[in-house]
Amino acid sequence: MKFEAVTIKDIAKALGLSTSTVSRALRDSYEISPETKKKVLEYSEKINYRPNPIALSLKEKRSRSIGIIVCEIANSFFSQTINGIESIAYDMGYNVIIAQSHESYEREVLNVQYLASRSIDGLLVSVSSETKDLEHLRNLHDRGFPIVFFDRVVDEMETHKVIVDNFKGAYDATMHLVQCGYRHIAALAGSEYLSITKERLGGYRKALEDSGLTYNENYVQHCLHGGMLYDEVEDSLTALLQQPQKPDAIMASADKLTTNCLRYFKKRKIRVPDDVALIGFSNLDLTDLLSPSLSVVRQPAFEMGQLSTELLIHQIESKRPVKEFEQRILPPQLFIRESTDRTLVR
Amino acid sequence: MKFEAVTIKDIAKALGLSTSTVSRALRDSYEISPETKKKVLEYSEKINYRPNPIALSLKEKRSRSIGIIVCEIANSFFSQTINGIESIAYDMGYNVIIAQSHESYEREVLNVQYLASRSIDGLLVSVSSETKDLEHLRNLHDRGFPIVFFDRVVDEMETHKVIVDNFKGAYDATMHLVQCGYRHIAALAGSEYLSITKERLGGYRKALEDSGLTYNENYVQHCLHGGMLYDEVEDSLTALLQQPQKPDAIMASADKLTTNCLRYFKKRKIRVPDDVALIGFSNLDLTDLLSPSLSVVRQPAFEMGQLSTELLIHQIESKRPVKEFEQRILPPQLFIRESTDRTLVR
DNA sequence: TTGAAAGCGCTAACAT
DNA sequence: ATGTTAGCGCTTTCAA
Numbered sequence: 001m002k003f004e005a006v007t008i009k010d011i012a013k014a015l016g017l018s019t020s021t022v023s024r025a026l027r028d029s030y031e032i033s034p035e036t037k038k039k040v041l042e043y044s045e046k047i048n049y050r051p052n053p054i055a056l057s058l059k060e061k062r063s064r065s066i067g068i069i070v071c072e073i074a075n076s077f078f079s080q081t082i083n084g085i086e087s088i089a090y091d092m093g094y095n096v097i098i099a100q101s102h103e104s105y106e107r108e109v110l111n112v113q114y115l116a117s118r119s120i121d122g123l124l125v126s127v128s129s130e131t132k133d134l135e136h137l138r139n140l141h142d143r144g145f146p147i148v149f150f151d152r153v154v155d156e157m158e159t160h161k162v163i164v165d166n167f168k169g170a171y172d173a174t175m176h177l178v179q180c181g182y183r184h185i186a187a188l189a190g191s192e193y194l195s196i197t198k199e200r201l202g203g204y205r206k207a208l209e210d211s212g213l214t215y216n217e218n219y220v221q222h223c224l225h226g227g228m229l230y231d232e233v234e235d236s237l238t239a240l241l242q243q244p245q246k247p248d249a250i251m252a253s254a255d256k257l258t259t260n261c262l263r264y265f266k267k268r269k270i271r272v273p274d275d276v277a278l279i280g281f282s283n284l285d286l287t288d289l290l291s292p293s294l295s296v297v298r299q300p301a302f303e304m305g306q307l308s309t310e311l312l313i314h315q316i317e318s319k320r321p322v323k324e325f326e327q328r329i330l331p332p333q334l335f336i337r338e339s340t341d342r343t344l345v346r
Numbered sequence: 347m348k349f350e351a352v353t354i355k356d357i358a359k360a361l362g363l364s365t366s367t368v369s370r371a372l373r374d375s376y377e378i379s380p381e382t383k384k385k386v387l388e389y390s391e392k393i394n395y396r397p398n399p400i401a402l403s404l405k406e407k408r409s410r411s412i413g414i415i416v417c418e419i420a421n422s423f424f425s426q427t428i429n430g431i432e433s434i435a436y437d438m439g440y441n442v443i444i445a446q447s448h449e450s451y452e453r454e455v456l457n458v459q460y461l462a463s464r465s466i467d468g469l470l471v472s473v474s475s476e477t478k479d480l481e482h483l484r485n486l487h488d489r490g491f492p493i494v495f496f497d498r499v500v501d502e503m504e505t506h507k508v509i510v511d512n513f514k515g516a517y518d519a520t521m522h523l524v525q526c527g528y529r530h531i532a533a534l535a536g537s538e539y540l541s542i543t544k545e546r547l548g549g550y551r552k553a554l555e556d557s558g559l560t561y562n563e564n565y566v567q568h569c570l571h572g573g574m575l576y577d578e579v580e581d582s583l584t585a586l587l588q589q590p591q592k593p594d595a596i597m598a599s600a601d602k603l604t605t606n607c608l609r610y611f612k613k614r615k616i617r618v619p620d621d622v623a624l625i626g627f628s629n630l631d632l633t634d635l636l637s638p639s640l641s642v643v644r645q646p647a648f649e650m651g652q653l654s655t656e657l658l659i660h661q662i663e664s665k666r667p668v669k670e671f672e673q674r675i676l677p678p679q680l681f682i683r684e685s686t687d688r689t690l691v692r
Numbered sequence: 693t694t695g696a697a698a699g700c701g702c703t704a705a706c707a708t
Numbered sequence: 709a710t711g712t713t714a715g716c717g718c719t720t721t722c723a724a
Contacts, residue, residue, distance in 0.1 A: 005465075007701055018711045023703060033709055050463040054409060055701035057400045058716050065443075074425035082419060086446065095464055097411075097441050100432065117396040118441055119351075262635050286630070289608050291637025353717055364695045369719060379693060401717035404700050 006049045015039055026051075057119070065095035066312060067115035068124045071103045072228070077255055077283040077301050078126070081150065084305025085124060092313050094121075103225045105130035112136045122146035122316045124308050127154060129191035129226045146315040146322075150308040151299075153195050153327075160311040161327045162304050166196050169297040169332035170203030170251060173279045176295070177249045178211045180340055182277055186219040186240045186247035188233070188261060190226040190254045197222070200253040200281070218243055227256030230263065237264050249273075249340070252280030262290060262339075278339045281332075292338035300330050352395045361385055372397075403465070411441035412658060413461035414470045417449045418574070423601055423629040423647050424472070427496065430651025431470060438659050440467075449571045451476035458482045468492035468662045470654050473500060475537035475572045492661040492668075496654040497645075499541050499673075506657040507673045508650050512542050515643040515678035516549030516597060519625045522641070523595045524557045526686055528623055532565040532586045532593035534579070534607060536572040536600045543568070546599040546627070564589055573602030576609065583610050595619075595686070598626030608636060608685075624685045627678075638684035646676050 008026070012019045017036070025032045025040035026049075032040075057063045068085060070078045082098065089096045097120060099111035108128045113136065115123065125137065125147060134156055141147050141157055153161040177185050187204045190197045205215050221236035223229075233256075240247055252258040258280025265272050272278050272292050279295040287294040307328055315322045338344045354372070358365045363382070371378045371386035372395075403409045414431060416424045428444065435442045443466060445457035454474045459482065461469060471483065471493060480502055487493050487503055499507040523531050533550045536543045551561050567582035569575075579602075586593055598604040604626025611618050618624050618638050625641040633640040653674055661668045684690045 005701095008703095009701075019701085020703075020712080021710055023701095024710085027703090031709060036709080052404075052465060052701050053463065054400055054403045054465050055716090056703085058398075058404050058700090058718095059702055059704095061716070063400060073419060073428060074422065076420065079420035079425055083446070086444075090445075090460070095443050097443060098432075099436075100429070114436070117399065119398060119400050259632060259635065266635060284632070286605060286632060286636070289605065289612060289637065290632070290635050291639075293637075351717095355717075365717085366696080366719075367694055369717095370694090373719085377693060382693080398717050401700090402719085404702095404716090405718055405720095407700070 005052065006044075006047050007052065008049075010047070011040065011044050011049060015043060062121050062316075063095075063119045064093055065097055065120050066122045066124065066309070066316075067118075067120040068096060068098045069101060069108060069111055069115070070098070070126050071101050071128050071226070073098060073100060075255055076285065077151070077299060080283055080301035081126075081305035081308075084302040084307075085309045086305075087302075088306050088309040088313070092309075094313060101128040103129040103228055105133075109136045112140070116140055116145070122148070122312045124148050124150060124312055126150055126152040127194070129194060129224055129228075132193050144321060146312055148308045148312040148315070150304055151196065155195065158325055160308070160315065160325050162308045162311065162330070163195070163199075163327070164299040164304065164330050164332045166199035166332070167203040167206070169281065169299075169334075170200040170253065171207045172203075172332070172334050173251050173281075173295075173297050174204045174207035175211070176334065176336065177251065177277060177279060177340060178207065178213065180249075180277065180342075182249035182340075183213060184219075184245055184247045185213070185249045185251060186221070186243075188227075188236055188240070188250055188252040188257050188280075189220060189222050190257065191224050192222050194226075197253060204251055204253075219247060223257060226254045227252075227258075227260045230260050233257060233260035234264055237261065247276060249277035249279070252278065254280070255282045255284065258282045258294065258296065259284070259290075262294065266291075272339050273342055287335070288337065290339075293344075295337045295340040296335050298333045298335060300333070304330060351398065352390075352393050353398065354395075356393070357386060357390050357395060361389060408467050408662075409441075409465045410439055411443055411466050412468045412470060412655070412662075413464075413466040414442060414444045415447060415454060415457050415461070416444070416472050417447050417474055417572070419444060419446060421601055422631065423497070423645060426629055426647035427472075427651035427654075430648035430653075431655045432651075433648075434652050434655040434659070438655075440659060447474040449475040449574055451479075455482045458486070462486055462491070468494070468658045470494050470496060470658055472496055472498040473540070475540060475570055475574075478539050490667060492658055494654045494658040494661070496650055497542065501541065504671055506654070506661065506671050508654040508657065508676070509541070509545075509673070510645040510650065510676050510678045512545035512678070513549040513552070515627065515645075515680075516546040516599065517553045518549075518678070518680050519597050519627075519641075519643050520550045520553035521557070522680065522682065523597065523623060523625060523686060524553065524559065526595075526623065526688075528595035528686075529559060530565075530591055530593045531559070531595045531597060532567070532589075534573075534582055534586070534596055534598040534603050534626075535566060535568050536603065537570050538568050540572075543599060550597055550599075565593060569603060572600045573598075573604075573606045576606050579603060579606035580610055583607065593622060595623035595625070598624065600626070601628045601630065604628045604640065604642070605630070605636075608640065612637075618685050619688055633681070634683065636685075639690075641683045641686040642681050644679045644681060646679070650676060 101108035223232040447454035
């Protein structure tokens with residue numbers, strides 16, 4: 001069952017005018033007489049005429065929609081980012097089409113192809129954990145297709161990028177642990193391929209060095225799926241806790257890593273922070289209600305979404321090829337709670 | 347900067363054929379000779395030709411995209427539902443365009459109009475807390491536009507609907523409280539306008555009656571924004587706790603209501619379940635990590651999304667007007683944890 | 693087996 | 709001030 005909408009032709013026929021006159025009247029062209037305009041406007045109001053955006057798209061060779069690719073929308077950071085993206089996109093008259101990679105490289109490639117073939121005008125991307133090869137994106141980018149990376153960016157491509165200061169976030173978190181007296185600080189990190197992982201581990205390492213603590217490779221564990229699967233977190237933590245010198249604190253570098261850590265500790269009846277302290281990157285707005293409440297590094301997700309979208313739409317609407325790309329770095333925020341600070345525990 | 351794609355015309359020119367021959371060759375028409383087909387296929391493969399979906403849409407008068415309107419994607423129930431929706435939609439070759447009402451009637455109306463004017467083929471709707479007037483939807487529906495309601499449905503419109511058995515969910519939750527020995531059970535509910543609110547309160551009331559407890563109007567509080575605003579939850583709980591006979595248990599009927607309840611209790615140092623027990627509807631996958639861990643009624647969100655989408659696309663693709671509408675009711679699931687069961691508390 | 697032409701809804705250059 | 713026409717990319721009669 002198709003849904004037949006009113007067209008400009010219907011209006012023209014009804015009023016005994018040509019379609020171009022109607023078209024011009026609707027766009028308030030100076031060439032059209034006030035009376036005709038009035039007639040047209042009133043009639044199209046009456047029959048609730050809406051221009052067909054598909055016809056417009058075909059004509060203008062643009063769809064006024066942008067694509068988003070993220071690993072998972074059921075992740076606070078990304079759902080907040082998407083809120084930011086939508087707030088700007090809708091203001092600027094763009095639709096947003098969301099696709100999820102579920103941390104799979106293959107699904108990311110399929111989604112990119114799918115979206116690109118659905119004539120979107122630009123793409124906002126946060127790559128999957130598995131992504132090493134960037135051909136699927138570079139291909140588009142080389143042909144002048146607007147792409148903006150956010151959060152999980154890639155060095156190999158010259159485009160706009162919006163990230164948080166991951167180095168600082170991890171540095172501050174680790175420093176906080178040091179200041180609380182922890183000396184054997186391990187890191188639970190996401191996929192090695194991701195920019196955010198490298199940056200966060202960089203901050204972690206620097207904080208240790210600045211504190212006169214030795215960086216120990218065995219204290220760093222990676223989870224390819226960023227903690228999405230409980231099992232990978234379990235394996236990593238088990239490995240960490242089997243070290244000759246057990247860690248007394250953990251810095252987890254992603255949302256799901258952090259919460260799955262807590263789940264692991266709870267299962268094993270490992271007390272936090274008494275047996276081991278925990279701080280992690282997280283944008284959950286329930287971290288204060290967890291048991292224990294979680295110390296976290298929080299990213300300005302909404303703002304990141306807004307900023308990325310502004311950059312993208314700006315590029316889409318630019319008259320000539322954009323050659324100068326910006327990298328915007330936003331500040332993370334540290335929240336100290338019970339999971340690292342004994343004095344806060346009830 | 348526009349992104350110029352390859353068209354059928356380019357192929358035709360390059361191979362010295364007409365566009366119609368190319369078109370037919372690409373769709374493997376029986377009229378085209380094997381050699382021509384081969385040539386066309388190979389060349390279009392080589393230059394990476396993709397048909398322009400906008401041109402197709404204009405021709406076919408359908409866009410192969412569907413719209414979703416929910417209050418908030420940063421809500422576990424809805425993000426899980428959207429996952430279900432997308433999984434089916436993508437399989438069936440449809441794009442999904444998401445819009446959020448943020449529980450505002452006005453934004454819901456604007457979004458419906460926006461989406462409808464963007465030539466989507468159908469709409470999946472879960473109405474906002476504020477929605478009483480349905481003109482914006484009825485208008486479309488009357489003109490034969492496919493709409494499927496899920497979760498928050500409306501009686502006044504004859505369409506496909508997918509819901510959970512809210513009555514049973516609330517009944518079971520309340521019964522569980524009774525069995526745990528609570529006798530003064532209050533209900534914290536969402537907007538009075540919502541179907542889910544009425545159904546859940548119905549189950550609550552019936553459970554009380556079946557247990558020989560009296561239903562007390564003063565034990566029921568409504569939050570217009572479904573707990574999205576902490577303040578409304580605070581006001582409602584304060585009112586409940588000021589009753590002559592303080593409630594000893596609370597049944598919260600929505601995700602944010604439940605977690606904001608917990609936040610309130612935590613702030614006021616009210617012990618759960620010792621001072622007051624708490625059970626609520628929630629699809630968070632962290633309820634086991636909260637303090638105390640939360641007893642919840644969980645909805646099969648993913649399945650609801652899948653089912654709604656199947657019904658919608660089925661209606662979209664149906665050759666003749668659909669007159670028979672289905673109402674699918676899925677079972678909720680009860681999870682008992684510390685917030686209602688003292689024996690589970692460590 | 694292939695090509696020419698019309699049409700989907702709309703706009704804009706080109707008449708009148 | 710209004711109408712005619714062509715064209716955006718594609719499919720599909722109709723002709724050859």
